[in-house]
Amino acid sequence: MSATITASMVLYHNRPECFGPAIQSFLDCDPRGRIAIVDNSAQSLVHDLFHHDRVTYVFAGRNLGFGSGHNLAFGKVARGDFHLLLNPDVKFSAAAVQDLLAFAASDSGIGAVMPRICFPNGSLQRLCKLLPTPFDLLLRRFIPVSFLQEIRRGTYELHALPQDRVIDVPSLSGCFLLLRTALFKELGGFDERYFMYMEDVGLVRRIGARARTGYYPFVTVEHAYTKGSYQNKRLLGYHVLSALKYFSKWGWCFDADRTERNAKVLRALVRSPDPSEVART
Numbered sequence: 001m002s003a004t005i006t007a008s009m010v011l012y013h014n015r016p017e018c019f020g021p022a023i024q025s026f027l028d029c030d031p032r033g034r035i036a037i038v039d040n041s042a043q044s045l046v047h048d049l050f051h052h053d054r055v056t057y058v059f060a061g062r063n064l065g066f067g068s069g070h071n072l073a074f075g076k077v078a079r080g081d082f083h084l085l086l087n088p089d090v091k092f093s094a095a096a097v098q099d100l101l102a103f104a105a106s107d108s109g110i111g112a113v114m115p116r117i118c119f120p121n122g123s124l125q126r127l128c129k130l131l132p133t134p135f136d137l138l139l140r141r142f143i144p145v146s147f148l149q150e151i152r153r154g155t156y157e158l159h160a161l162p163q164d165r166v167i168d169v170p171s172l173s174g175c176f177l178l179l180r181t182a183l184f185k186e187l188g189g190f191d192e193r194y195f196m197y198m199e200d201v202g203l204v205r206r207i208g209a210r211a212r213t214g215y216y217p218f219v220t221v222e223h224a225y226t227k228g229s230y231q232n233k234r235l236l237g238y239h240v241l242s243a244l245k246y247f248s249k250w251g252w253c254f255d256a257d258r259t260e261r262n263a264k265v266l267r268a269l270v271r272s273p274d275p276s277e278v279a280r281t
Contacts (some may be wrong), residue, residue: 003105004080005097006181007035008073009088010066016047018224019088023049026086029094033080036073040064066174067190067199074189078181081105085200087175089224096219100178103166103216111183111211112204114172115219116163125225126157127173128215130265131205131258137243160269163217167268170208170261174200176221183211196235198242205250208261 007026011019026035027049036056039045040063050057056076064072070085077083082104084097096115104110117125130136136156153159161167177200187206190199204213250258 003082003101005030005033005082005084005101005178006074006077006080007033007084007086008070008077009035009037009086010040010064010069010073011037011045011088012040012063013042014045014088016045020047020049022086022088022090022092023047023052023055025092025094026084026097027052027054029097034077035086036076038064038069038073040069065192065195065199067194067203068192070174071189071192074184078185080181083179083181083184085174085177085179087223090176091222092176096221099219100216103218104178104180107212109212110214111180111207112172113178113214113216114169114176115221116215116217117173117176117221117223117225120222120224124163125173125223126153126159127175128158128161128169129171130156130158130262131170131255132156132201132246133255133258134243134247134252155266158265158269161215162269166214166216167265168208168212169215169265170205170213171201172204172213172215174203175223175225177204179207180211183207193245194242195238196242197239198246202246202249209257 009019009023023035023037026033034054034056036058037050039057039059041059044059049055056073058072058076060069060072074083082101100113100115104113114127117127119125136152158169161169184207187203187210189203191202191206194202207213
């Protein structure tokens with residue numbers, strides 16, 4: 001019997017025309033699939049799909065944040081083999097989910113896997129990254145020296161990442177992330193100390209201590225990706241606060257685990273592909 005899947009989505013004042021297609025796309029990918037939606041908006045959002053028999057809608061009544069919202073949703077539906085974290089602003093096909101699910105189910109060592117993520121114009125989003133250092137975040141946000149930013153961005157965002165084979169990556173985005181349900185449950189889900197930002201970095205890092213965290217470039221998902229903290233000072237404040245919590249937990253200048261994991265993927269980028277890493281021949 002094929003692997004089963006559930007999903008979760010967190011909403012916050014999103015437009016129905018934005019999140020409706022993503023919900024429908026998931027429902028179309030598997031007739032057994034269930035999705036839980038947590039609405040963090042000040043007033044309950046409205047959509048016909050909230051009444052679908054495979055949709056569980058929860059109005060939180062307050063903004064729980066990204067990680068806490070997904071944890072709540074996960075608890076409502078987590079009965080499948082895999083669980084898909086969905087942003088409301090993604091577009092994808094049923095075939096993409098089935099392909100990603102088949103790959104994850106084929107290797108019991110996979111704990112999390114992310115597909116190729118693109119902007120609406122088709123250009124690649126650089127969402128596979130190294131584990132961040134404080135310098136990476138400071139340089140990206142607060143040190144406006146373009147040539148330094150470009151040099152470091154190429155390494156930190158793994159611009160040399162191959163698009164023709166599967167490769168393990170230490171940091172993946174939570175915008176469209178397939179997780180092994182049992183492992184996500186064992187880890188207690190997201191660390192709820194992060195209100196917004198860095199929660200997916202911390203989660204994938206904890207998964208990576210127990211299992212593979214892979215990039216699967218053979219299917220593509222479209223993501224609007226607004227980078228809100230680059231435009232909104234309040235969101236920037238949340239980002240800074242989350243970064244402080246992250247580095248206080250994992251280490252600032254000295255983080256041996258970060259050094260080892262980052263070095264491992266950088267080495268993999270310059271060697272020949274291992275047959276075990278190639279999903280298709």
